[in-house]
Amino acid sequence: MKKLLLFAVVALMMCACGNETKNETNANPTTETMDFLELTQQRYSERFFDSTKMVEQEKLDRILEAGRQAPTAANKQPQRLYLLKSKEALQKAQSASFSSLYNAPVVVLVCYDLDSTWHNQRETLLPEYNSGEQDCAIVATQMMYAAEEQGVHTIWIRGFDAGALQKVLDLPANIIPAMMLPLGYPTANSAPSPMHFKRKPMEEFVTEL
Numbered sequence: 001m002k003k004l005l006l007f008a009v010v011a012l013m014m015c016a017c018g019n020e021t022k023n024e025t026n027a028n029p030t031t032e033t034m035d036f037l038e039l040t041q042q043r044y045s046e047r048f049f050d051s052t053k054m055v056e057q058e059k060l061d062r063i064l065e066a067g068r069q070a071p072t073a074a075n076k077q078p079q080r081l082y083l084l085k086s087k088e089a090l091q092k093a094q095s096a097s098f099s100s101l102y103n104a105p106v107v108v109l110v111c112y113d114l115d116s117t118w119h120n121q122r123e124t125l126l127p128e129y130n131s132g133e134q135d136c137a138i139v140a141t142q143m144m145y146a147a148e149e150q151g152v153h154t155i156w157i158r159g160f161d162a163g164a165l166q167k168v169l170d171l172p173a174n175i176i177p178a179m180m181l182p183l184g185y186p187t188a189n190s191a192p193s194p195m196h197f198k199r200k201p202m203e204e205f206v207t208e209l
């Protein structure tokens, strides 16, 4: 009986300790930050997509949802996304670009509606500030990491003529292409470029004032 009681007390204590550890882990911001940090360290620009392997719809949905959750200036949500999946659309996008789109099977074109962006009228340094590029950059960044999280590779593309892209895709004049995000799976040739490993040291990266 004494032994049984002792066993019960030890078991209870183990349970309590287990819960404590679990709660601590959930509440530990360092652990959560580490996970995201690892994701950022793991990602690299993909330049060797497997053009034959389509990104699954569920993964694509999750990527787009992550983009949809992005914050925007004054919550104006000026971003307009176009999914380029057909051979024709992909070829058109490539024709307006001086960078390769690297044969990705799907490209998300992130644009903003110039009539919907937040404008900073109190700006004295820049002539005409509108939030379009920043809003789109957050949308694209969130999609980039949602893709990475699911094993889908990406590359950020700005090597295009926005005017030519607008024209070839027949977009309205107020829809400004900001960046493209080709998505897909890597091939056997895939590897980070040497640029991926070059980052400024922390002392150069940030200045404390």
Ligand SMILES: Cc1cc2nc3c(=O)[nH]c(=O)nc-3n(C[C@H](O)[C@H](O)[C@H](O)COP(=O)(O)O)c2cc1C
Pocket (backbone or CB within 6 Å): 043, 044, 045, 046, 099, 100, 155, 156, 157, 158, 159, 160, 192, 193, 195, 196, 197
């Ligand atoms: C704003 C921006 C524009 C970029 N445009 C292109 C591009 O047009 N073509 C390209 O091959 N890579 C492009 N890149 C990818 C960068 O070259 C790449 O992110 C950088 O060299 C660091 O390498 P990593 O992404 O592998 O870490 C672009 C990246 C950013 C952030």
